Amino acid sequence: MANFPKRIEIKEEGPREGFQIEKNPIPTARKIEFIDALSETGLKTIQTVSFVNPKVVPNMADAEDVVAGFTAKPGVTYTGLFLNDQGMARALATKKLTVKGSISLCASEAFLKRNQNRTLDQQLAAQHESIERYKKNNIKIESAGISAAFGCNFEGDVKVDRIMSMAVTIFEVAAEHDVTIKHFALMDTMAWATPDRIKRVVGALQDKYPHIQYGLHLHDTRGMGIANAYAGLEMGIAHYDACVAGLGGCPFAGHAGAAGNVCTEDLVFMAHEMGIETGLDLERLVECAKMAEDIVGHPLAGSVMTGGSLQRLREKVAA
Amino acid sequence: MANFPKRIEIKEEGPREGFQIEKNPIPTARKIEFIDALSETGLKTIQTVSFVNPKVVPNMADAEDVVAGFTAKPGVTYTGLFLNDQGMARALATKKLTVKGSISLCASEAFLKRNQNRTLDQQLAAQHESIERYKKNNIKIESAGISAAFGCNFEGDVKVDRIMSMAVTIFEVAAEHDVTIKHFALMDTMAWATPDRIKRVVGALQDKYPHIQYGLHLHDTRGMGIANAYAGLEMGIAHYDACVAGLGGCPFAGHAGAAGNVCTEDLVFMAHEMGIETGLDLERLVECAKMAEDIVGHPLAGSVMTGGSLQRLREKVAA
Numbered sequence: 001m002a003n004f005p006k007r008i009e010i011k012e013e014g015p016r017e018g019f020q021i022e023k024n025p026i027p028t029a030r031k032i033e034f035i036d037a038l039s040e041t042g043l044k045t046i047q048t049v050s051f052v053n054p055k056v057v058p059n060m061a062d063a064e065d066v067v068a069g070f071t072a073k074p075g076v077t078y079t080g081l082f083l084n085d086q087g088m089a090r091a092l093a094t095k096k097l098t099v100k101g102s103i104s105l106c107a108s109e110a111f112l113k114r115n116q117n118r119t120l121d122q123q124l125a126a127q128h129e130s131i132e133r134y135k136k137n138n139i140k141i142e143s144a145g146i147s148a149a150f151g152c153n154f155e156g157d158v159k160v161d162r163i164m165s166m167a168v169t170i171f172e173v174a175a176e177h178d179v180t181i182k183h184f185a186l187m188d189t190m191a192w193a194t195p196d197r198i199k200r201v202v203g204a205l206q207d208k209y210p211h212i213q214y215g216l217h218l219h220d221t222r223g224m225g226i227a228n229a230y231a232g233l234e235m236g237i238a239h240y241d242a243c244v245a246g247l248g249g250c251p252f253a254g255h256a257g258a259a260g261n262v263c264t265e266d267l268v269f270m271a272h273e274m275g276i277e278t279g280l281d282l283e284r285l286v287e288c289a290k291m292a293e294d295i296v297g298h299p300l301a302g303s304v305m306t307g308g309s310l311q312r313l314r315e316k317v318a319a
Numbered sequence: 320m321a322n323f324p325k326r327i328e329i330k331e332e333g334p335r336e337g338f339q340i341e342k343n344p345i346p347t348a349r350k351i352e353f354i355d356a357l358s359e360t361g362l363k364t365i366q367t368v369s370f371v372n373p374k375v376v377p378n379m380a381d382a383e384d385v386v387a388g389f390t391a392k393p394g395v396t397y398t399g400l401f402l403n404d405q406g407m408a409r410a411l412a413t414k415k416l417t418v419k420g421s422i423s424l425c426a427s428e429a430f431l432k433r434n435q436n437r438t439l440d441q442q443l444a445a446q447h448e449s450i451e452r453y454k455k456n457n458i459k460i461e462s463a464g465i466s467a468a469f470g471c472n473f474e475g476d477v478k479v480d481r482i483m484s485m486a487v488t489i490f491e492v493a494a495e496h497d498v499t500i501k502h503f504a505l506m507d508t509m510a511w512a513t514p515d516r517i518k519r520v521v522g523a524l525q526d527k528y529p530h531i532q533y534g535l536h537l538h539d540t541r542g543m544g545i546a547n548a549y550a551g552l553e554m555g556i557a558h559y560d561a562c563v564a565g566l567g568g569c570p571f572a573g574h575a576g577a578a579g580n581v582c583t584e585d586l587v588f589m590a591h592e593m594g595i596e597t598g599l600d601l602e603r604l605v606e607c608a609k610m611a612e613d614i615v616g617h618p619l620a621g622s623v624m625t626g627g628s629l630q631r632l633r634e635k636v637a638a
Contacts (some may be wrong), residue, residue, distance in 0.1 A: 004515075151629065156636040192629060194592040195549045196323075222629070223585035223622030227546040230514045266542035273513040299618070303542030310470065310511060310541070317475040 002234035007277040010264060011045040011215075011241045012038055014292060015066075016081055017261050018247025020050055020057050022296055028062045030295045032069035037288050038244065039073040042280040048097070049080045051087035067094045083116060085133060092137060101134035101141035103127050103173055103181070105166050108152030111189065124169065131177045141177075144170045145185035145217075149201065151192025158192070160204050167205060183239065184212045188228065191221030195231035202235045215239030218262040220246055220301060225262035226270060233276065242267050245289035246301035263302040265289055269309060282309050321553035326596040329583060330364040330534075330560045331357055333611060334385075335400055336580050337566025339369055339376050341615055347381045349614045351388035356607050357563065358392040361599040366560075367416070368399045370406035386413045402435055404452060411456060420453035420460035422446050422492055422500070424485050427471030430508065443488065450496045460496075463489045464504035464536075468520065470511025477511070479523050486524060502558065503531045507547065510540035514550035521554045534558030537581040539565055539620060544581035545589060552595065561586050564608035565620035582621040584608055588628060601628050 015035050019026050031049075038046050048070065054061035063080065072078060077098045080091045091099050104127070106112040109120045118126065134141050146166050151157045167184070174181050186201060202214055216232045216239070218225045229240060246263035265285040268278050282304070289305035334354050338345050350368075357365050367389065373380035382399065391397060396417045399410045410418050423446070425431040428439045437445065453460050465485050470476045486503070493500050505520060521533055535551045535558070537544045548559060565582035584604040587597050601623070608624035 002515075153632050154636065156633050191626060194589050195546075196321075196593045221622065221626035222588055223545055223582060223626070224589060226542050227514075227549040227589065230546040230549065263542060269541055270513055270543060270546065274515045303540065307510060307540035307542070313472050314475050317473065 003236040004233050004274065004276060005236055005238040007279070008233070008238045008240060008271055009044065010267065010278060010280065011047065011239070012043045012244060012264060013047040013241050013261060014038065014243040014245070014247040014264065014288075016047045016050050016060075017243050018245075018292060018296070019059050020052075021248060022059050024297065026059055026295060028065045028069065031062070031066045034288065034291055034295060035066070035070040035078075037284075037291055039071070039076055040281075041284040041288060042278075043076065044279070045077045045079065047079045047081060051080055051082045051090040064090065064094060067096050072096060085130075088130075088133065088137075099137075099139050100143060101130065101139045102143035102145060103131070103141065103170050103179070104145045104147065105170060106147045106189075107158045107162055107166060108148040108155040110154035111148050111152045114154065124173070127173055128177070131173070131179060135177070141174075141179045142181065143183040143185065144174065144181045145187055145215075146170075147187040147217075148189045149186040149193075150188045150197050151190060153190045160201055163201055164204055164208065167209065171209070182213055183215055184209070185215040185217055185239070185241075187217040188219055189217075191219040191224065193218065193228050194224055195227045198228050198231040199235055202232065202237065206235065213239060215241070217241040219248070220260040220262055225260070226266055229262055229267050230270065233271070233274070240267060244285060244302070245292040245305055247292055247296070260301045263289075263304075265304045266302055269304045273310065282311065322555040323552050323593065323595060324555055324557040326598070327552070327557045327559060327590055328363065329586065329597060329599065330366065330558070331362045331563060331583055332366040332560050332580060333357065333562040333564070333566040333583065333607075335366045335369050335379075336562050337564075337611060337615070338378050339371075340567060341378055343616065345378055345614060347384045347388065350381070350385045353607065353610055353614060354385070354389040354397075356603075356610055358390070358395055359600075360603040360607060361597075362395065363598070364396045364398065366398045366400060370399055370401045370409040383409065383413060386415050391415060404449075407449075407452065407456075418456075418458050419462060420449065420458045421462035421464060422450065422460065422489050422498070423464045423466065424489060425466045425508075426477045426481055426485060427467040427474040429473035430467050430471045433473065443492070446492055447496070450492070450498060454496070460493075460498045461500065462502040462504065463493065463500045464506055464534075465489075466506040466536075467508045468505040468512075469507045469516050470509060472509045479520055482520050483523055483527065486528065490528070501532055502534055503528070504534040504536055504558070504560075506536040507538055508536075510538040510543065512537065512547050513543055514546045517547050517550040518554055521551065521556065525554065532558060534560070536560040538567070539579040539581055544579070545585055548581055548586050549589065552590070552593070559586060563604060563621070564611040564624055566611055566615070579620045582608075582623075584623045585621055588623045592629065601630065 049063035080097045082088045242264040243261035244264045246260040248261035368382035399416045401407045561583040562580035563583045565579040567580035
């Protein structure tokens with residue numbers, strides 16, 4: 001059988017992924033309430049906000065206020081997304097968020113152009129600059145990632161070879177700066193992955209770089225999120241980004257149906273049913289999912305939040 | 320890698336599973352329109368109606384009119400669900416539906432009691448009677464199935480051992496009546512399955528009865544539908560029941576969140592992306608899914624109908 005991990009770590013991105021895509025303004029207080037509720041679920045890492053241009057992402061204009069407002073629970077790491085120097089400076093200025101460095105490449109130049117207005121070469125050059133900045137600010141760099149790793153709405157399929165050559169580049173850049181990469185994330189930014197693609201790409205990377213911890217950032221636009229996560233579990237992957245209630249989507253992804261990260265509580269449900277530990281309280285996550293639906297004011301895609309966990313049914317049957 | 324089938328057969332159950340659960344009456348003409356549209360997608364088997372008590376399932380009261388109304392496309396098999404003698408007589412009386420016999424057991428007595436008001440022993444006895452009736456009516460019996468095969472909201476988990484002993488019973492009953500079972504369906508009636516459970520149950524059955532064609536009937540109540548189907552593909556399973564747009568749910572399953580069969584077009588999308596043939600036109604299925612949403616008058620759970628297929632994006636990129 002498969003090489004399932006004994007335990008997985010889920011990085012919750014709901015507050016960032018989920019709220020950045022909403023058109024209606026979400027009150028700062030409700031964002032804070034949501035992050036505080038997530039802090040009580042057992043999550044060890046919560047991405048709370050993104051430090052991006054408020055003209056492009058109006059719902060992140062209050063990022064500093066959100067960060068100032070939530071109650072940091074000991075043992076939980078709170079992060080913020082940033083894409084450039086200015087964003088990093090804002091994250092550091094909060095003095096509350098954990099700022100980690102990473103080497104990030106995008107497998108699609110067309111998407112990069114739309115999302116960050118950069119060419120692949122410019123992005124590579126920017127990585128060298130970022131690393132220097134991280135070092136100057138004593139920020140640890142242990143992570144790397146490739147976005148649009150399985151395909152792109154503007155460029156089409158991404159071949160395994162391309163990912164492999166980008167990985168080579170990433171490890172070369174890291175070596176050049178005396179950086180040791182421990183975590184390597186594959187981001188299915190535009191939901192092109194299917195389970196067998198996951199296995200092929202991950203398998204090729206694991207073959208070449210066996211001592212790296214791989215992670216998956218999955219979207220559910222075409223309903224493959226949980227199946228892709230399952231393929232990841234079969235490959236022994238222990239790190240997943242996810243969003244409570246399936247919140248999220250990328251405002252740059254170019255079509256209206258681009259909604260939804262893989263759903264945290266559905267992934268936790270699957271893991272627990274398979275005997276894989278998460279350290280998370282499924283029922284509390286379901287409560288957070290219902291809160292998220294209330295906050296955004298429209299139905300969200302999560303299934304267990306509606307269908308209910310099996311543990312509850314087992315307890316009812318046993319009673 | 321896995322033992323993927325080269326081609327899968329999908330039995331569409333949307334018109335039956337989907338409409339039986341709806342509270343608002345659905346006009347007969349729209350049911351007919353939907354079946355006629357499904358007939359143009361390449362589907363080879365469409366379950367059109369169920370012949371059940373109209374007091375319990377009001378939306379199936381017009382079953383005979385629906386069957387009389389649709390245009391049978393050559394090469395497509397149209398079926399109707401029945402649970403008893405009376406239902407079978409109604410199906411036969413249409414002279415338009417293909418009536419096939421099967422030996423069916425339910426893994427949960429508590430569910431059986433609620434769904435058909437029978438004990439397990441009564442159900443077993445009924446199988447003998449059914450087989451005799453099938454034979455009298457020259458109806459082929461090549462299929463068997465176990466419902467609630469992975470768990471039950473009223474009894475809890477179903478162990479692999481139980482499925483194995485039920486399979487033994489089924490093959491004994493078949494042998495007693497000189498019936499040869501070719502197809503064996505596992506029905507996750509109340510959405511208790513996870514991918515590893517699918518693999519364990521299917522693996523045990525394949526080990527003991529390697530020459531049988533296995534099939535899966537999956538529900539998506541807890542978001543596991545596509546992941547479970549993927550696990551089925553890895554086990555070489557080539558037969559799936561599915562519903563366009565994720566229509567469906569079981570009115571007896573005991574809680575409001577029990578919605579949705581695995582979604583036909585999402586499953587077809589995954590299969591095609593993996594290079595597995597289905598013989599189906601994905602874009603036409605998406606049109607049927609949109610029609611289904613229009614007919615029931617509320618959003619349905621399918622993802623590809625909203626997110627769009629990748630083939631369309633590939634064509635756009637290539638253009």
